[in-house]
Amino acid sequence: MLVGAYFWGVLSDSYGRRISLLGVAALTAIAAFLSSFSPNYVSLVLTRMVVGIGLGGGHVYSSWFLEFVPVHNRGIWMSIKTTGTTLGTVLEALLVWLVLPRMGWRWLLAISSVPCFAAFGLYFLTVESPRYLYANSKIADVHNILKRVAVVNKRELPPGNLISDCITELDEESNSTADDAPLLSSKKKETSVLLPGLQSLFSLLSPSTLRATLLIWVIYSANAFLYYGVVLLTSELSSGESQCATSGSHSYDETNSSLYENVFVVSLAELPGVVLAAIFVDKIGRRNSMLLMYLCSFILVLPLMFYPNEVLKVCLLFGARMFIIGGYTLAGIYCPEIYPTSIRSTGAGVATAVARISSMISPFVSVGLVSSCHQAVAVGIFEFVIIFSATCVFFFAVETKGKELNDNVSTNN
Numbered sequence: 176m177l178v179g180a181y182f183w184g185v186l187s188d189s190y191g192r193r194i195s196l197l198g199v200a201a202l203t204a205i206a207a208f209l210s211s212f213s214p215n216y217v218s219l220v221l222t223r224m225v226v227g228i229g230l231g232g233g234h235v236y237s238s239w240f241l242e243f244v245p246v247h248n249r250g251i252w253m254s255i256k257t258t259g260t261t262l263g264t265v266l267e268a269l270l271v272w273l274v275l276p277r278m279g280w281r282w283l284l285a286i287s288s289v290p291c292f293a294a295f296g297l298y299f300l301t302v303e304s305p306r307y308l309y310a311n312s313k314i315a316d317v318h319n320i321l322k323r324v325a326v327v328n329k330r331e332l333p334p335g336n337l338i339s340d341c342i343t344e345l346d347e348e349s350n351s352t353a354d355d356a357p358l359l360s361s362k363k364k365e366t367s368v369l370l371p372g373l374q375s376l377f378s379l380l381s382p383s384t385l386r387a388t389l390l391i392w393v394i395y396s397a398n399a400f401l402y403y404g405v406v407l408l409t410s411e412l413s414s415g416e417s418q419c420a421t422s423g424s425h426s427y428d429e430t431n432s433s434l435y436e437n438v439f440v441v442s443l444a445e446l447p448g449v450v451l452a453a454i455f456v457d458k459i460g461r462r463n464s465m466l467l468m469y470l471c472s473f474i475l476v477l478p479l480m481f482y483p484n485e486v487l488k489v490c491l492l493f494g495a496r497m498f499i500i501g502g503y504t505l506a507g508i509y510c511p512e513i514y515p516t517s518i519r520s521t522g523a524g525v526a527t528a529v530a531r532i533s534s535m536i537s538p539f540v541s542v543g544l545v546s547s548c549h550q551a552v553a554v555g556i557f558e559f560v561i562i563f564s565a566t567c568v569f570f571f572a573v574e575t576k577g578k579e580l581n582d583n584v585s586t587n588n
Contacts, residue, residue, distance in 0.1 A: 187232075187520035192239040193303045195232060195520070200298050203229030204291035211284035229291075231531075233260075234523040238511050241519075242306040246579055250461070253508040254453030261445040261500070263290065268442035306580065309337070310516040378518045379525060387513045388522065390567050392529045394465075395510070397564030398503040399530035400537045401472070404557055405496045407541040408479070412488055412550075444493040448500035452508075460576040461509040462568050468502035469565035476558060480551040512575040 187195035203226055210222035237256070244252045267287060274283045305317045314337045325332050379388045455464040475494040483491060507523075514522035544553035 199232035200295035207288035250456030
């Protein structure tokens with residue numbers, strides 16, 4: 176995912192959302208299905224790595240969807256969009272519970288690849304983002320898509336003509352220095368084709384976006400660390416012999432039914448978490464909503480330091496995962512909103528890639544420390560991350576609630 180997140184982001188901003196979505200779905204589906212036939216461990220790891228590269232492009236869908244949603248209810252629709260991911264998580268937990276103990280991991284991987292093939296087929300029905308086409312001066316294509324949208328919604332297009340800001344700027348330059356205009360146009364085009372990745376990355380670190388970029392990297396990293404930490408804690412604390420307060424050993428039992436039951440129950444917490452995000456995002460804003468989610472997460476994670484009983488433990492993990500996924504959803508809404516169209520997918524992709532690093536660190540805390548009977552230390556680390564990420568939210572300069580999306584870096588605040 177670390178590689179895929181950045182690659183798909185650059186591809187999406189340079190060559191279009193739709194082609195990236197098709198590539199993501201095709202690569203993920205094929206690699207996921209082939210992994211079920213892996214003859215040995217090495218081939219399994221390699222095929223799952225390719226699956227990760229494909230899944231690393233999931234943020235492209237958020238950028239594509241965001242660019243179709245009107246500003247007045249953008250937050251709630253972005254939250255509703257997230258329910259697809261949440262339902263997939265719950266479905267996968269159910270499959271693990273029902274399939275893995277009875278049919279084995281090969282059938283689990285094969286069945287899990289089916290939705291990927293379905294997504295690949297559905298992406299053929301999508302259209303390119305008109306906002307992306309507009310930012311790239313493809314005005315005729317924009318008009319054709321808007322006419323299709325109007326037909327579907329049984330509306331009439333408003334009167335007037337679409338004019339690209341990029342074309343206007345080039346026309347002004349052409350009038351002042353006609354001899355230099357072809358050279359300027361050619362140079363810009365060459366840079367965008369030869370070095371699209373570096374150009375987008377430099378734009379992310381430009382003075383107008385640097386502060387937001389660094390803060391969103393921290394928030395994304397913290398959310399990934401907390402989310403995967405709670406997921407792994409659920410498995411670790413439900414393994415039957417992980418109660419270090421009463422037993423000094425730890426083992427994993429593949430036939431332990433309570434493990435699968437607890438994982439499934441706690442995964443259901445993501446549904447109310449997304450609902451909460453949808454309720455608050457357009458009422459109190461993105462930043463205040465994230466702070467609320469962090470506060471509730473902090474309160475619910477804290478008692479896990481003290482080895483609670485089984486029922487209370489599951490309830491705490493359920494609540495913590497509910498608010499952590501709520502915060503994750505809100506960050507996923509806020510991130511593409513703060514970037515202009517020209518680097519929106521790359522910005523979300525780089526943030527996702529940075530977050531994968533903390534995802535890889537998370538098991539050393541949630542599994543390594545807990546299995547070695549340092550559960551209080553692990554929970555303390557999670558609490559520190561929550562406080563630190565909540566502090567970073569205060570430094571965001573822009574509240575995107577009710578704000579129009581920007582198309583160019585120069586107009587981004």
